[in-house]
Amino acid sequence: MHRSAPRLSRILACAAVPVMLVAVGCSSDSGDEKDTASSASPTATEPTVEPAKFSELPDACTSIGKKTIESLVPKAKTKGGTPGTSSDTVTRGSCSWNGLDDNGVKGSQYRWLDVGFTRFTSDQALGSGAERATAEYTKQVAKAKASEGAKKVADAPAEGIGEQATAVTYDLEKTGEDFKYATVVARTGNVVVTLTYNGAGYAGAKTPSGADILKDAKKAAGEAVGAVGEGGSGDTGTSASPSAKAPDKSDDKSDDKS
Structure with a gap:
């Protein structure tokens, strides 16, 4: 069908x-x-900055050995050093020594030594601690070279001190005497160490050798940089906002001729 x-x-x-x-x-x-x-x-993820190497600073007044202080600053007024003032000792610290070695009719030798530390943390917005310390290192070298009234200014790398270091030398006339200066600026990780050493002869005493002042400054700077490594190290992380507030400028309260 x-x-x-x-x-x-x-x-x-x-x-x-x-x-x-x-x-x-x-x-x-x-x-x-x-x-x-x-x-x-x-x-995509936002890259993170490298953590800062050092999380604290050494005691500035013990960062240089006692024997070195006795050698560089004979008859120091305060053997233990005079600490600088700072509202943030985790970020900045300093210490100074000065003394006049009176040799009677042979005249006197004056010496002044100062060491300062500045630490930077890693910050997502500002960069790693090492990068920020490098910028401060460059700034301090330029500052030393531009010292007011300085003559015969010279600078050269200071080998073997931290990751990078520069020694700046110059002459400066003060209180009617000729002073020899040496400033060593060094960086280790996220910390900048600035050490200044100077001296002069009084009452007819011979002006110290610029080469000797530089040699002693390098020795003291090497000890100060080494003290940084003996402190705490390793930040637990990075900061999302600017690290510790800008430190106050350290003031040396000692009665010196620097």
Whole structure:
């Protein structure tokens, strides 16, 4: 028995439905895979700065050995040194010594020694502690070279002291006498060490040798830098905001001729 044409069309249409559903299903699966692949792609992360090497500073007044102090500053007024003032000793510290070695009719020898430490933490916005210390190191070298009234200014690398160091020497006339100066600026990790040593002869005494002043300054600076490594090290992390507030400028209260 033959079926009519309209009825046959309806049967063929129903038979095609499962095929269409399968096609739709495949299309839907393909889209899910694309979405999954897209969501699994890694997202960019902000780079972090290198943690600071040192988390604290040594006691400035004990950073240089007693024998060295006795040799460089004979008859020091305060053998233990006079600490500078700072509202943030974790970030900055300093100490100074001065003394006049009176030799009667042979005249007198005056010496003054000062050592200062500045520490920088790593900061996401400002950079790593080492980078910030390097900028301060450059600044302190320039400052030493621009000392008011200085004559015969010279600078040279100070080998073997910290990661980088520069020695600046110059002559300066004060209180009617000729002073010989040597400033050694050094950086170790995230800490900058600035040491200044000077001397003069009074009452007819011979002016000290500039080479001797420089040699002694380098010796003391080497000890001060070494003291940094003996303190605490390793920041636990980086700061999301500027590190410790700007330290006050250290003031030396001692009665000196520097």
